[in-house]
Amino acid sequence: MRSGAKVGIVGGVFALVLGGVGYGAYNILDGLGDSGVGGHTSTAADSSEVRSGPVTEEEIADTSKKFLAAWAEGEATVAAALTNNKADAETALTGYSDTAHVTKAVITPGRATGSTVPYTVKATVSYKGATKSWSYASKLTVVRGLTTGRPLVDWEPSVIHPDLAKGESLETGESSTASIEAVDRNGQVLTKEKYPSLAGILDELRKKYGEKAGGTTGIETWINSANADGVNKTLLTLVKGKSGRVETTLDAKVQAAAERGVKKFEKASVAAVEPSTGAIRAIANNPPTGFETSRSGAVAPGSTMKIITSAMIIQNGLGGANSAVACPSQVSWEGVTFHNLDNFSMPSATLKTAFARSCNTAFIKPVAPLKDKRDTALAIEAEQYFGIGRNWQTGIATVDGKVPESSGAETAASFIGQGKIQMNPLNMASVTATAVNGRFRQPFIVAQTLDNRTFATATPLPPGVSGQLKDMLRYTATAPEGTGTQAMASVDGDKGAKTGSAEVDGHATSDSWFTGFSNDLAAAALVQSGGHGGDAAGPVVAEVLRAGP
Known part of the structure; x- marks a missing residue:
């Protein structure tokens, strides 16, 4: 035929x-x-x-x-x-x-x-x-x-x-959604040709807000989504419809830096948010098309999770930034032994210096006195104060992170970002922003007034907790022994960071994580199978932060 x-x-x-x-x-x-x-x-x-x-x-x-x-x-x-x-x-x-x-x-x-x-x-x-x-x-x-x-x-x-992909098909005809002209916070037009990582986001914004913004349909070639409620991906525009203007919170300068940063590695993703407002300033992935790990991923965040663990330790009276902590080379938890990288130990450490060196044992051993509460303490901290899992309404589809209750050795693993913890760069950028700002501001990419959606909220961190977290982040990015110091050396202003590496079943090399802030911009990156956080994900975050305010 x-x-x-x-x-x-x-x-x-x-x-x-x-x-x-x-x-x-x-x-x-x-x-x-x-x-x-x-x-x-x-x-x-x-x-x-x-x-x-x-x-x-x-x-x-x-x-x-x-x-x-x-x-x-x-x-x-x-x-x-x-x-x-x-x-x-x-x-x-x-x-x-x-x-x-x-x-x-x-x-x-x-x-x-x-x-x-x-x-x-x-x-x-x-x-x-x-x-x-x-x-x-x-x-x-x-x-x-x-x-x-x-x-x-x-x-x-x-x-x-x-x-x-499987279940999808090609079609050419009159588009089912109205055209849009998406612009950044300063009115600069955003296109998928200039910013490839935004292709999926622009299609999604078009579907949700094109008609509301006054756009009309055109003639296009697109991929029909395999999901009934999915977003069709436009491949070619034969005749343009009238574009409705959709204002986003993105910053073209920061987005361009994010696109450059992720291109350094085969599988990399990054997201940046403004701590004072929650506005998403950039979001990028390499490869730029397909699954968007930056906002939809759900993987272990490694030691970047120690930001939330530190807040939990401080708020439960188990220590403070300058409190002495034990950092042995290994520690046992219900019959399972946890190690530091290369089995290093710190004879004399505080929570702040252990955070900067990313000592795993120092974030497991202090939690033991919580006894019956220790299996739920991290989950409560993450949701109540950092807004994790509270159904974020960002304006696009996102995965909001997962910090479930745990038991046994998984509880200890969760304190260092392993076990059942699931995060993506947008989640971790928000976690850092919350630590810096002192309260959770739900990330968003279009204004709440555009569709009157309800933003997720959380309880502000108690007085002094944010200050201690910020001090620990700063120390990690500036102290000689800080694991984030080298990656953040080129970043100016008030700055801080946390490195992480997460073991993944079946992968010989761990995932590389890095999160940091500079002034009023927080960013987090993941490089899959990238190794140490400061080596791969660190330079991606630094690239983004240098483009910020």
């Missing part, structure tokens, strides 16, 4: 050449003859013998060429038969022209890496008289069929487009 689109396959490893003539956008299959799709060859892949083992270079080249050529000719059924999921592949390949309205395209393969073949697509999308060019890159992988032994394209929706 022809899907209608004519797609040429040119250049690269799989240039189709016959008699010195390269085949372009038309009649590719006719030119291939018996060696093409649907023909019979004497290759091992077509023999009656079921092959096993890894696919060969010849099989990778032959299968990918045939698949792309069939897609090129609009033969969705033939192309789908060359995959290991014929039904799903045929639906997607047919929809490429029938619902996405791609009228023509040129596919240019690159050189294979192992069994994976990259390629670029330069397409034309046409709908009701509107036409627009569309370019992107994707890839396919050739595998051996489990039952047939044939080399087949390992079907994933991303073969069609890299952002397409």
Whole structure:
């Protein structure tokens, strides 16, 4: 069955050449003859013998060429038969022209890496008289069929487009949501082209506030979300609708710094908030598309959690910033032994110096006297004073953090940010902001008055607690022994920090965490498998803070 689109396959490893003539956008299959799709060859892949083992270079080249050529000719059924999921592949390949309205395209393969073949697509999308060019890159992988032994394209929706996921589809038409022009706090226009990490946020703001802001619809190509209440992702705009103006709390200068910062690492995310108001000033991820760890992640925050643990210790009368604490190399809790990094110890320490060196044992041992209350104390502290888990209404979808009640060794682990604790950079930036400001201000990205939503609230920290926390953060960012001093050296103004590393099951290297503040800006970053907090996440936070007030 022809899907209608004519797609040429040119250049690269799989240039189709016959008699010195390269085949372009038309009649590719006719030119291939018996060696093409649907023909019979004497290759091992077509023999009656079921092959096993890894696919060969010849099989990778032959299968990918045939698949792309069939897609090129609009033969969705033939192309789908060359995959290991014929039904799903045929639906997607047919929809490429029938619902996405791609009228023509040129596919240019690159050189294979192992069994994976990259390629670029330069397409034309046409709908009701509107036409627009569309370019992107994707890839396919050739595998051996489990039952047939044939080399087949390992079907994933991303073969069609890299952002397409299972259950999603491409569509071109009149958009279902009104257009917006999102601006930062100073009126500067924010676009996904300039700030790639904002693509998902801008789509979400558009869905929620476009019509309210006076926008109208246009003609676009988008990805239909797999979730009924999800946000469709716009890929191409053929005709712009009238844009409604949506004012955000973002700061273009800080956002640009956040985008630069996360690009330093393969999997990095960062968020920045204003302690005095809770306004979100920046939020960024690398990779910039897909799952947004900065606001939706839920992973162990490591020793950055010691900010809340310190507040719990102080408020429960177990110590203060300048109180002496024991920092042995290890400590036992209900039969489980907890260690400091490299088993270091501090013969003479205060809570402040232990915080600066990130001594794990100093934040476990003092809590033992709480007895029956120790399994709930951290959860109460996190929710009641830091607003964790209180259903934040930021204006976009966010995960608000989780500090559950615990028992046994998990209680001790939670004091150092392990166990069942789940956070993301936005949560930890807010935690730092609360410590600095003395009270929780719920993070938000658009004004509360835009839709009259209810902000989460929390009890202010008792007098003196914020001052001690701030002093501990400052010491960690400035003292010679502070684990955050090196990363924060380039940051000016009143500043403070806390490092963290979190062990993740199955990962050889721990996650790198870092949170800090400078004047009226707090930021937190996570670099997955980045190691020590000051080494990876620290420079990301410093980049953001340098761009602040």
